[in-house]
Amino acid sequence: MARRSLQGATFGARYGPFAIVAGASEGIGRAFAHELAAAGLHLVLVARRAEPLSALQEELRAAHGVEVRAVPCDLADPGAAEVIAHAASGCEIGLLVFNAAAASVGRFVDTPLDAHLRAIHVNARAPVLLAHTFAGAMAERGRGGIVLMSSLTAFQGTPLVATYGATKAFNLILAEGLWSELAERGVDVLACCAGATHTPGYERVPPVRAPSWFEPKPQDPGDVARAALQALGRRPLIIPGIGNRIASFVMRRLLTRRGAVLTMTKAMKARYDRPS
Numbered sequence: 001m002a003r004r005s006l007q008g009a010t011f012g013a014r015y016g017p018f019a020i021v022a023g024a025s026e027g028i029g030r031a032f033a034h035e036l037a038a039a040g041l042h043l044v045l046v047a048r049r050a051e052p053l054s055a056l057q058e059e060l061r062a063a064h065g066v067e068v069r070a071v072p073c074d075l076a077d078p079g080a081a082e083v084i085a086h087a088a089s090g091c092e093i094g095l096l097v098f099n100a101a102a103a104s105v106g107r108f109v110d111t112p113l114d115a116h117l118r119a120i121h122v123n124a125r126a127p128v129l130l131a132h133t134f135a136g137a138m139a140e141r142g143r144g145g146i147v148l149m150s151s152l153t154a155f156q157g158t159p160l161v162a163t164y165g166a167t168k169a170f171n172l173i174l175a176e177g178l179w180s181e182l183a184e185r186g187v188d189v190l191a192c193c194a195g196a197t198h199t200p201g202y203e204r205v206p207p208v209r210a211p212s213w214f215e216p217k218p219q220d221p222g223d224v225a226r227a228a229l230q231a232l233g234r235r236p237l238i239i240p241g242i243g244n245r246i247a248s249f250v251m252r253r254l255l256t257r258r259g260a261v262l263t264m265t266k267a268m269k270a271r272y273d274r275p276s
């Protein structure tokens with residue numbers, strides 16, 4: 001694929017002048033914010049903690065001279081979309097990046113029900129709320145974009161992160177459906193199925209052992225964000241990183257579904273399962 005520059009008028013004309021990054025203060029979301037500000041887009045940044053968010057706001061304003069609005073808000077709240085729409089009033093939103101996720105690694109029955117429901121609210125309900133809130137105006141204008149962060153866990157059931165993986169499958173299927181439906185209205189939609197990526201969220205649950213030589217190494221968040229933004233408008237799905245694409249090809253095309261789940265079971269148990 002020819003690399004597309006995010007600089008210059010084309011990207012901004014198609015996806016500007018404002019972008020929302022939901023889950024922006026750390027990790028891949030922070031990388032999206034940096035890439036988009038460097039491309040000249042104004043930003044509406046969302047995360048729960050106000051301090052890292054306002055630090056990023058200042059940093060991006062100073063580095064790129066763009067307008068940045070910071071919206072401290074919990075995306076698990078059913079009213080989150082209204083809070084964000086209010087904070088973004090007067091801004092023409094041309095791009096929505098839904099990046100935040102609630103994730104916990106642990107055995108299903110040992111993990112409190114609240115954590116499972118929180119994952120559904122943040123990872124599945126909130127993208128629908130935000131897409132529904134902002135896609136209508138994009139469709140009326142006949143241009144815009146939506147990026148939903150998914151994961152390699154979207155492609156098969158994965159033990160120890162079963163609910164999280166199910167929400168990531170939801171993101172993938174939602175994005176593919178919207179990719180087709182909104183294309184007629186000029187709005188590009190993309191699912192980004194990332195593999196392991198060096199972020200604070202990833203580091204909070206460090207694997208018991210390092211990945212084996214044949215498992216893809218964790219990626220840099222900037223590489224993931226750039227791959228997604230370069231793929232937007234070209235395809236419905238991007239898997240950043242050649243190692244992740246090969247792993248995904250093996251899991252999806254060469255193994256049976258049962259075989260894929262059992263392979264993930266082996267990998268997850270070796271990496272994360274601690275004796276209870």
Ligand SMILES: NC(=O)c1ccc[n+]([C@@H]2O[C@H](COP(=O)([O-])OP(=O)(O)OC[C@H]3O[C@@H](n4cnc5c(N)ncnc54)[C@H](OP(=O)(O)O)[C@@H]3O)[C@@H](O)[C@H]2O)c1
Binds near residue numbers: 022029047196
């Ligand atoms: N890192 C990986 O290895 C990996 C692999 C595959 C897929 N992904 C996907 O990539 C995306 C980003 O992952 P990441 O590792 O970069 O995440 P992360 O480091 O945990 O960062 C998540 C960002 O979202 C915000 N956030 C989390 N929960 C929120 C909530 N309820 N409401 C508002 N903001 C919230 C966080 O800030 P606050 O804490 O202040 O709210 C932070 O800015 C996720 O969708 C994840 O599923 C990641």
